[in-house]
Each structure stands twice: as C-alpha cells, then as structure tokens.
Amino acid sequence: MTEGKASPDTESGPARSMAWGPRLGWDRGALARRVGALPRPVKWALIGLFVLFLYALPLLEIPILSTPDTDFGAVLFTVASYVLVALGLNIVLGYAGLLDLGYVGFYAIGAYTVAVFGSLQAQLSWWVLIPLAVFLTTISGILLGAPTLRVRGDYLAIVTLGFGEIIRLTALNTEWLGAAKGITGVPRPPSVELFEIPHLQWEGATAVVDLDDTTTFLFFGVADQAPYYWLMLTVIFLVLGADRMLRLSRIGRAWEATREDEDAAELMGVPTFKFKLLAFACGAFIGGLSGALFASRQGFINPESFLLLLSILFVAAVVVGGAGNRYGVILGAIVVGYLPERFRGFEEWRLLVFGLALLVLANFRPQGLIPPRRAKRAQAVDEQLEALEEGTARA
Amino acid sequence: MPSTSLEAQPASRNGTALLSLDDVSIQFGGLKALDGVSFDVREGEILGLIGPNGAGKTTCFNVMTGVYQPTSGEVRFAGEPLGKRKRFAITRLGIARTFQNIRLFGNMTALENVLVGADAHHRTNVIDALVRSPRHRREEREGEETAREVMKFLGLERRADELARNLSYGEQRRLEIARAMATKPRLLCLDEPAAGFNPAEKAQLMDLIRRIRDRGLTVLLIEHDMGLVMGVSDRVAVLEFGRKIAEGAPADVRNDPAVIAAYLGTEADDAEDFDQEGDL
Numbered sequence: 297m298t299e300g301k302a303s304p305d306t307e308s309g310p311a312r313s314m315a316w317g318p319r320l321g322w323d324r325g326a327l328a329r330r331v332g333a334l335p336r337p338v339k340w341a342l343i344g345l346f347v348l349f350l351y352a353l354p355l356l357e358i359p360i361l362s363t364p365d366t367d368f369g370a371v372l373f374t375v376a377s378y379v380l381v382a383l384g385l386n387i388v389l390g391y392a393g394l395l396d397l398g399y400v401g402f403y404a405i406g407a408y409t410v411a412v413f414g415s416l417q418a419q420l421s422w423w424v425l426i427p428l429a430v431f432l433t434t435i436s437g438i439l440l441g442a443p444t445l446r447v448r449g450d451y452l453a454i455v456t457l458g459f460g461e462i463i464r465l466t467a468l469n470t471e472w473l474g475a476a477k478g479i480t481g482v483p484r485p486p487s488v489e490l491f492e493i494p495h496l497q498w499e500g501a502t503a504v505v506d507l508d509d510t511t512t513f514l515f516f517g518v519a520d521q522a523p524y525y526w527l528m529l530t531v532i533f534l535v536l537g538a539d540r541m542l543r544l545s546r547i548g549r550a551w552e553a554t555r556e557d558e559d560a561a562e563l564m565g566v567p568t569f570k571f572k573l574l575a576f577a578c579g580a581f582i583g584g585l586s587g588a589l590f591a592s593r594q595g596f597i598n599p600e601s602f603l604l605l606l607s608i609l610f611v612a613a614v615v616v617g618g619a620g621n622r623y624g625v626i627l628g629a630i631v632v633g634y635l636p637e638r639f640r641g642f643e644e645w646r647l648l649v650f651g652l653a654l655l656v657l658a659n660f661r662p663q664g665l666i667p668p669r670r671a672k673r674a675q676a677v678d679e680q681l682e683a684l685e686e687g688t689a690r691a
Numbered sequence: 692m693p694s695t696s697l698e699a700q701p702a703s704r705n706g707t708a709l710l711s712l713d714d715v716s717i718q719f720g721g722l723k724a725l726d727g728v729s730f731d732v733r734e735g736e737i738l739g740l741i742g743p744n745g746a747g748k749t750t751c752f753n754v755m756t757g758v759y760q761p762t763s764g765e766v767r768f769a770g771e772p773l774g775k776r777k778r779f780a781i782t783r784l785g786i787a788r789t790f791q792n793i794r795l796f797g798n799m800t801a802l803e804n805v806l807v808g809a810d811a812h813h814r815t816n817v818i819d820a821l822v823r824s825p826r827h828r829r830e831e832r833e834g835e836e837t838a839r840e841v842m843k844f845l846g847l848e849r850r851a852d853e854l855a856r857n858l859s860y861g862e863q864r865r866l867e868i869a870r871a872m873a874t875k876p877r878l879l880c881l882d883e884p885a886a887g888f889n890p891a892e893k894a895q896l897m898d899l900i901r902r903i904r905d906r907g908l909t910v911l912l913i914e915h916d917m918g919l920v921m922g923v924s925d926r927v928a929v930l931e932f933g934r935k936i937a938e939g940a941p942a943d944v945r946n947d948p949a950v951i952a953a954y955l956g957t958e959a960d961d962a963e964d965f966d967q968e969g970d971l
Contacts, residue, residue: 541821549810550807556797559794560796561796563758564874
C-alpha cells in the first residue's frame with residue numbers, strides 16, 4: 297500500500313530504465329533505488345543533510361544558484377511560496393482531479409485577512425492573524441465549493457476562474473479593503489534576535505566565511521529575507537507530512553477514486569461531494585496560509601498582487617511537475633518560480649521561453665517532470681505493449 | 692397470465708424478500724423505461740433478470756442503487772423503503788453492484804480499488820488520518836484484511852499491486868466483483884458479468900456466482916447468456932419493453948409462451964451471446 301513498498305519491483309526493471317533513461321538522460325528510478333537500498337541510519341543521515349542544506353541555502357551564496365539582480369533570500373522565499381501553493385493545489389487538482397483556475401482567490405483572501413485585520417482596520421497580533429487567515433480562507437473554500445462542486449469539469453474551471461477575479465475586483469473596489477492603493481504596514485512575524493549567522497563568500501572555487509555579511513536569527517526585517525524563507529520552509533515540511541498522512545489513508549483513496557470515476561466511486565460508498573468539498577477546503581487552507589505568509593513578508597499588498605496570471609502559473613507549476621505527485625509539483629513550482637528570477641536578463645523573453653518549454657514538456661513528458669507512480673507504470677506498460685506489437689520486444 | 696401462477700410457487704431456496712420492487716415505473720421524457728414492474732429478490736437466492744436489449748434491465752439496477760428515482764412505485768430493501776437515499780448511502784445499506792461496461796479506478800492498484808469498497812463503512816476523518824489515530828489504524832488493518840480476503844476468493848491475490856487498467860479483461864471483471872463484495876453487501880447485483888467471456892470462462896463464472904451465494908450473499912444477475920442464467924439462477928424474471936412478462940423457476944420460464952414469443956423462441960437465442968451493446 298505505501299508508495300515505498302510499491303517502488304522496488306516497479307522501478308527496477310531494465311525495461312523501465314531503458315524506457316525512461318535516454319529521454320532526458322536522467323533516471324529518477326535509479327536514484328530512488330540507490331537511496332532506498334542504503335541502510336536506514338545512512339538514509340536518515342542523507343535526508344538530514346539535505347534538509348540542512350535547504351535551510352542553509354541563503355547563507356551558502358552558491359554562485360551558479362544565486363540570483364545576481366535580486367536578493368537571493370527573497371527569491372528563495374518566492375520559490376518556497378510557489379512550492380507551498382503548488383502543494384495545496386495538488387490536493388485539489390492532482391488528487392481529487394478538480395480543475396481550479398481561481399486558486400489565487402484563496403491566496404488573496406489569506407493575504408488580505410492579515411493585511412486588513414493587522415493594519416488597516418485592526419491591529420491584531422501576528423499569532424492571531426495567521427490562524428484567522430487560514431480559518432477564513434478554509435471557510436471561503438467551503439462556501440465556494442458547496443454550490444460549485446455540483447458542476448463538473450469545464451464548468452468548475454469557469455466558475456473558479458470567476459471566483460479568483462471576483463475576489464480581486466472586490467478588493468479593488470472596496471474602500472474598506474484598501475481599494476486600488478492597497479494596504480501598507482502589514483505586520484511582520486515577531487522577531488526573536490538570538491544570534492548572528494555569517495554568510496559564505498566565494499572566491500573562485502574556495503569559500504570564505506564572511507563575518508561582515510550576517511543574518512540575524514531570527515529577525516524578520518526588510519533587508520534580510522532569509523528568516524522568511526526559513527519560516528516558509530518549515531511550513532512546507534509540515535504540510536508535506538500532513539499531505540502524506542492524508543494521501544495514505546481512506547481520504548486519499550476516496551479523492552483518487554472520485555477523480556478516476558465519480559459515479560463508480562459514489563456507488564462504492566464514497567460520499568464524493570463531501571470528499572470534493574474536503575479537497576477544496578484543504579486546498580484553501582494551504583492557499584490561504586501561503587497568502588498570509590506572503591503578505592506578512594511583503595508588508596504591502598494591493599489587488600495587483602493577485603492577478604489571474606498567478607492562478608495560471610500555479611496550475612502550470614502543478615501540471616509541469618506532475619499532478620498527483622507531491623515531489624513532482626515541488627519541482628514544477630521551483631521551475632516556475634525560480635528560473636524566471638535566475639535569468640532576469642532575459643525578462644522580455646520570459647513568456648516566450650516559458651511557452652516553448654511547456655510545448656517541449658507536453659511533447660516529451662506529458663505527465664509532468666516527475667509523474668505520479670500510476671502514470672509511470674502505465675506508460676512503461678504501454679511502451680512494452682508497443683514494442684511487442686512492433687515485434688521488437690527484447691528477450 | 693402464466694406469470695402470476697408461477698410467482699406463487701416457492702423457489703428452490705425460499706427466503707423472505709430482501710429487495711422488493713413494488714409497481715416501479717420510470718419515465719424518461721416520452722419513454723417509459725420501466726412500467727409497473729414488481730418483483731422480489733429473496734434472501735439467499737440467485738435471481739436472474741433477463742430480457743431483450745432495451746428491456747430495462749440496467750434501468751432496474753439503476754433504480755435499485757439510487758442512480759434513478761422511480762417516477763412512481765417504491766423500492767424496499769429489507770423492508771425499508773429506499774426513498775431518496777443517496778447512492779453511497781444505499782451501498783452502505785447493503786446493495787453493491789458491478790457495471791456493464793467495466794468502471795474500475797484504472798489508475799489505482801487492484802488492492803486500492805478493493806480498499807475503496809472496504810472503506811464504505813469506515814469513519815476515519817482528517818484528524819484521524821493526520822495523527823494516525825487508533826481508529827485509522829484499526830480501519831486500515833481491517834480494510835486490508837477484508838480486501839485481501841475478497842481478492843483471494845476471486846483469485847486476484849497475486850495481482851494486488853498491479854494497476855487496475857493493466858489487468859486482463861477477465862481479471863478486471865472479477866476485480867469489479869471484488870470491489871463490490873468488499874463493501875460487505877447483502878445483495879450483490881451483477882450487470883452482465885459474462886459479457887465477452889468464452890465458454891470456459893462462463894463455466895468458471897457460474898461456479899463463482901454459486902460460491903458467492905454460498906457465502907451468504909443474495910445475487911441478482913443481469914445476463915444475456917441464456918445458458919448461464921438458466922444454469923445458475925434459482926429463479927428468473929423476464930422483462931420486455933419495461934414490463935415484467937414472467938417470473939419463476941428457470942424451467943417454467945423457459946416454457947412460458949410469452950417469454951418464448953418475446954425472446955427465447957427466436958433464433959436470436961445464440962446470437963445474443965455476442966450482443967452486449969445498446970442496453971441502457
């Protein structure tokens with residue numbers, strides 16, 4: 297049942313590596329196999345090191361990764377918020393199969409809750425604001441879902457598209473919500489200044505500890521964005537854990553069954569409407585949380601921060617990475633969030649390159665960069681069948 | 692009508708009515724798909740439901756499982772009217788079904804498909820799943836036990852981790868039965884389970900249906916294959932143009948003039964075996 301148990305015999309066959317290896321010259325199966333075969337302590341140590349590396353990223357200032365034109369910590373935060381959003385949308389789109397084109401609406405509700413009740417209309421504490429934002433967004437997800445989840449497919453996409461725009465336009469036209477000029481002075485997370493952590497400085501291939509360039513742990517200010525990234529990263533790990541728990545339970549199965557065949561699921565005793573609503577609520581929860589964190593880092597929001605384009609980028613992140621695979625959508629979010637920041641020099645070409653990349657991807661990896669286990673297996677079987685039909689089957 | 696006299700005869704395994712259709716009619720626009728149909732499925736029997744294409748057999752299934760609401764009349768299960776119960780609630784009540792066109796969850800494994808069926812009676816909620824509560828762990832364990840037992844019963848235990856869409860046709864048909872049985876039904880409705888089977892597979896299926904009944908389930912069977920229906924059913928009900936034209940023991944129904952005229956007497960008898968499309 298667990299994904300781990302299923303992998304050994306499905307990912308190790310020579311047919312699989314033959315089928316997938318040459319395509320992009322990269323065989324994830326082999327990597328997963330090698331890591332999986334390691335003894336437990338070594339495996340945990342490796343995972344621990346990797347997590348440490350992720351936390352240390354803004355301090356390492358690795359030349360090829362770092363963004364020349366913008367603060368690297370800020371870029372990392374942006375990428376991390378894309379990752380969090382993608383994880384939330386993955387529950388809606390990847391697991392339950394509901395095409396939500398207005399996901400930015402939840403992001404906006406989370407952000408506006410923090411801004412409106414933290415600055416414009418009231419001055420609540422950050423510790424109250426975040427739960428409040430998440431609560432209101434989840435409620436809004438249920439309110440949106442209750443009438444709209446009765447329609448299917450294309451209609452749901454249209455209704456949610458409208459929802460995203462309605463939220464933005466409401467904010468734009470309501471004085472109480474700051475209207476077009478937006479809201480300033482959004483409260484930042486409370487700081488606890490404990491100690492200074494120095495950054496590295498690279499001279500060629502050698503790294504030197506640079507004692508002049510330090511990050512205060514844990515000071516949420518304007519200049520140094522690394523602490524926001526750490527906060528976001530921690531939230532991501534928590535969400536990842538929750539995602540896994542839900543996925544490997546009755547709830548995850550019910551979502552998948554609903555996606556596969558809603559009528560059959562209903563006739564097998566799955567209250568599909570309830571589970572679709574739950575998926576929507578979970579998605580809204582995570583979307584609202586990332587919106588709230590975004591606002592409390594940004595310090596300033598206006599309706600321009602929540603354009604339709606953002607919804608489309610979110611969906612792109614999920615689809616590019618591989619809807620239904622949580623690691624796939626993380627990679628997708630990194631691609632969508634990081635690459636444009638890294639290659640700012642090509643900014644005017646951004647959309648063109650992005651379109652081309654999508655075309656290439658649709659052609660070569662239609663299931664996403666890291667497709668879910670089901671799509672991989674199905675593809676491997678399809679290819680074996682094709683080979684058999686052509687009479688070119690290997691012995 | 693000969694059917695009325697046959698109806699009174701005791702079946703080979705006489706039980707109380709588990710499912711009753713009472714004067715059920717259903718209308719789609721100008722078309723009467725079912726017209727005053729009444730029959731009982733008795734506890735512990737195998738009832739065959741036959742009729743030419745378009746006679747309303749699958750519509751009958753859809754009324755019983757809550758897919759359609761009858762325009763008039765009533766369906767009762769274990770004495771209780773189904774009323775406006777939702778489809779999943781009817782499944783939990785104890786009616787499970789398979790589909791004429793296979794409708795598995797293709798991108799889930801065979802075991803996961805069956806687990807979805809077993810989940811019909813589970814109560815695990817988000818909190819349970821997040822904290823891995825005792826209820827979650829108990830239900831996961833029980834669900835997997837049920838699923839593996841049912842799959843073993845249907846000879847699918849070695850295919851548990853295969854994706855449903857990658858199973859062979861016959862295995863997919865059996866997996867549908869396994870998924871339905873995992874919901875722990877009292878009444879199992881099989882919609883043309885032998886469609887596309889060769890004679891050897893049909894013989895195995897007959898044996899399987901009997902074994903399902905021997906587990907204590909009541910079976911309602913829609914089938915085109917006369918040999919199979921007549922061979923396995925305790926009683927047979929015949930539909931034509933949305934009306935019930937006969938009901939009784941297979942031998943009696945076979946000799947019923949109305950049935951012969953409608954269905955059996957023609958040479959279509961054998962040709963029906965190859966004709967699976969076009970029904971509702």
